[in-house]
Amino acid sequence: MNAVALENLSKTYAGGKQAVKHISLTLKPGEVFGFLGPNGAGKTTTVKLLNGMLTPSEGNCRVLDMDPAQEPEKVHALSGVLTEHAQMYDGLTGMQNLTFYAAVFGIPAGEGKERARELLRRLELTEATDQKLSAYSTGMRQRLSLARALIHRPRVLFLDEPTSGLDPESAQNVNRLIRELAQKEGVTIFLCTHQLRYAQEICTRYGLIEEGCLLAEGTLEELRGRIPAGTRLLIRAARMPEGLPLQHTGETQYETAISQDEEIPVLVRRIVAGGGDIYQVSVKKPSLEDIYFTLTAKRKEAAK
Amino acid sequence: MKNAMLAIIKKDFRGVTSNKNQFSAMLIVPLVLTILLPSVFVFLIHFVPEDPDIQTLVELLPPSAREGNLELTVVGLILNFILPAFFLMIPIMTASIMAASSFVGEKERHTLETLLYCPLSVKQIFRAKVLASFLLSMMVSLISFCAMLFVLELELFFLMGSLLLPGLNWLAVLLLVSPAISLIAVTLIVRKSAKAQTMEESQQSAVFLVIPVLLLVAGQFTGILLLNIWILLVLGLICALLAWLLLRKCMARFTYEMLLT
Ligand SMILES: Nc1ncnc2c1ncn2[C@@H]1O[C@H](COP(=O)(O)OP(=O)(O)OP(=O)(O)O)[C@@H](O)[C@H]1O
Numbered sequence: 282m283n284a285v286a287l288e289n290l291s292k293t294y295a296g297g298k299q300a301v302k303h304i305s306l307t308l309k310p311g312e313v314f315g316f317l318g319p320n321g322a323g324k325t326t327t328v329k330l331l332n333g334m335l336t337p338s339e340g341n342c343r344v345l346d347m348d349p350a351q352e353p354e355k356v357h358a359l360s361g362v363l364t365e366h367a368q369m370y371d372g373l374t375g376m377q378n379l380t381f382y383a384a385v386f387g388i389p390a391g392e393g394k395e396r397a398r399e400l401l402r403r404l405e406l407t408e409a410t411d412q413k414l415s416a417y418s419t420g421m422r423q424r425l426s427l428a429r430a431l432i433h434r435p436r437v438l439f440l441d442e443p444t445s446g447l448d449p450e451s452a453q454n455v456n457r458l459i460r461e462l463a464q465k466e467g468v469t470i471f472l473c474t475h476q477l478r479y480a481q482e483i484c485t486r487y488g489l490i491e492e493g494c495l496l497a498e499g500t501l502e503e504l505r506g507r508i509p510a511g512t513r514l515l516i517r518a519a520r521m522p523e524g525l526p527l528q529h530t531g532e533t534q535y536e537t538a539i540s541q542d543e544e545i546p547v548l549v550r551r552i553v554a555g556g557g558d559i560y561q562v563s564v565k566k567p568s569l570e571d572i573y574f575t576l577t578a579k580r581k582e583a584a585k
Numbered sequence: 586m587k588n589a590m591l592a593i594i595k596k597d598f599r600g601v602t603s604n605k606n607q608f609s610a611m612l613i614v615p616l617v618l619t620i621l622l623p624s625v626f627v628f629l630i631h632f633v634p635e636d637p638d639i640q641t642l643v644e645l646l647p648p649s650a651r652e653g654n655l656e657l658t659v660v661g662l663i664l665n666f667i668l669p670a671f672f673l674m675i676p677i678m679t680a681s682i683m684a685a686s687s688f689v690g691e692k693e694r695h696t697l698e699t700l701l702y703c704p705l706s707v708k709q710i711f712r713a714k715v716l717a718s719f720l721l722s723m724m725v726s727l728i729s730f731c732a733m734l735f736v737l738e739l740e741l742f743f744l745m746g747s748l749l750l751p752g753l754n755w756l757a758v759l760l761l762v763s764p765a766i767s768l769i770a771v772t773l774i775v776r777k778s779a780k781a782q783t784m785e786e787s788q789q790s791a792v793f794l795v796i797p798v799l800l801l802v803a804g805q806f807t808g809i810l811l812l813n814i815w816i817l818l819v820l821g822l823i824c825a826l827l828a829w830l831l832l833r834k835c836m837a838r839f840t841y842e843m844l845l846t
């Protein structure tokens with residue numbers, strides 16, 4: 282069974298804006314899927330479609346084999362959602378907020394309180410337990426929202442920019458929590474972000490979206506395979522022999538594109554045989570960022 | 586799911602009572618209408634009986650009623666015919682303030698979306714919220730009535746040395762007309778809440794409900810229409826029917842999409 286499935290999903294807003302265009306995707310249980318794209322790409326729209334807040338204009342989607350457009354309540358019972366517009370009550374304390382949502386999710390009062398305390402601890406908000414939300418900082422609010430999304434132990438978690446507004450330390454802490462949820466409890470995570478470095482740290486698979494279209498999808502390795510001249514070999518050497526397929530990029534810096542690791546020893550032997558002194562050899566694989574820019578640039582060219 | 590809806594109702598109650606501005610706005614109208622106004626009437630009748638307004642009232646009475654203690658009769662007239670009309674402002678005001686805060690207020694503060702992600706249907710959430718506004722309005726009405734009666738009886742006892750029982754009219758007002766009017770007010774606000782972006786904007790949609798009430802008050806003073814239990818019952822039934830129809834129609838239209846955009 283797929284945890285999340287999108288089939289030819291499209292959404293056109295009432296104003297005529299087509300925000301999501303024919304997207305097909307599947308997520309396996311326990312996967313951390315990074316849904317990446319620039320501002321206005323259609324990430325939030327997709328999350329809303331997957332939670333029944335919007336109805337698809339075309340195609341359909343399923344969460345744990347349920348159609349969010351048909352039975353949103355059942356989907357909500359098993360999924361947790363974090364979006365920037367899903368705020369909590371300023372007049373209530375952190376604890377009161379969490380216990381309120383626990384009650385709304387049908388969790389008995391005693392257990393709700395226990396879970397709330399545990400989540401507050403895991404998100405390092407114990408000291409703010411009895412503070413009113415109005416006294417929370419942006420990052421604290423964001424973490425409390427994550428606690429709220431987790432209060433009913435969802436099987437699927439939709440996180441829209443979960444680390445926006447977090448300092449590096451809290452972001453790392455949240456990362457760890459997300460990874461644990463996926464690995465230890467098998468929670469499927471659909472994570473929207475445009476912080477590519479952050480995504481690369483925790484996602485197991487990615488989808489790149491731009492202007493509503495899915496550009497590419499796969500693991501980091503698979504995506505690397507999709508861009509030509511992906512991996513680069515960096516060599517620092519002196520007295521480099523002439524006639525080798527290397528670009529001279531700095532005084533002692535040379536660079537070239539390789540497609541297989543097997544090319545490395547061949548090249549190194551040729552340099553040594555030609556009398557070169559090698560100080561350092563390193564392989565630079567394209568980061569998610571490189572892939573993202575290459576693919577979006579490709580699309581722009583195709584559009585021209 | 587009962588508990589989930591109960592949690593929403595409780596939270597809405599707390600929300601409106603913890604906001605000082607809203608809470609005081611909600612208390613002022615009942616205080617004026619049930620404590621200040623009746624007291625003014627009683628003192629006027631007792632100390633300035635020659636007031637022309639009161640004379641007109643007295644003339645409206647059937648001759649048989651003009652005997653006995655005239656002062657008490659006039660107070661009785663005011664208690665049972667004039668005050669019920671004024672009283673109807675209370676459920677309208679309370680229900681509008683509460684409904685606006687509970688529906689549009691949540692939208693304004695971006696908490697509605699969070700609530701929509703819970704495993705309740707839009708209808709269930711709305712039912713809980715309508716119920717919260719309705720219950721609060723009924724509670725405030727009942728407390729206001731008791732407070733009014735208490736103060737009035739106290740004044741009557743010390744000024745005129747006698748007590749006065751409220752008539753059947755009050756029964757109809759408390760049990761039928763004011764619940765029905767509350768529901769109408771709540772529904773009007775809810776209907777508007779999908780489009781309205783601010784609480785004030787949505788409150789305006791219930792303001793025109795005050796007009797018929799004011800007409801009723803004016804009618805009572807000029808004696809065109811003396812409220813009796815039958816008129817009240819019919820009025821109450823019409824309002825209840827209207828409230829039910831409005832509510833049903835408005836609930837059926839709501840979807841997640843229209844609430845969030
Ligand atoms: N309610 C709406 N009505 C009309 N158009 C909308 C609405 N919401 C979003 N859009 C449009 O749909 C497109 C996709 O928006 P969406 O919010 O899904 O982007 P996003 O990928 O989440 O962007 P960001 O990274 O900025 O959050 C945008 O062009 C936006 O203008």
Ligand SMILES: [Mg+2]
Pocket residue numbers: 324325326441
């Ligand atoms: Mg977004």
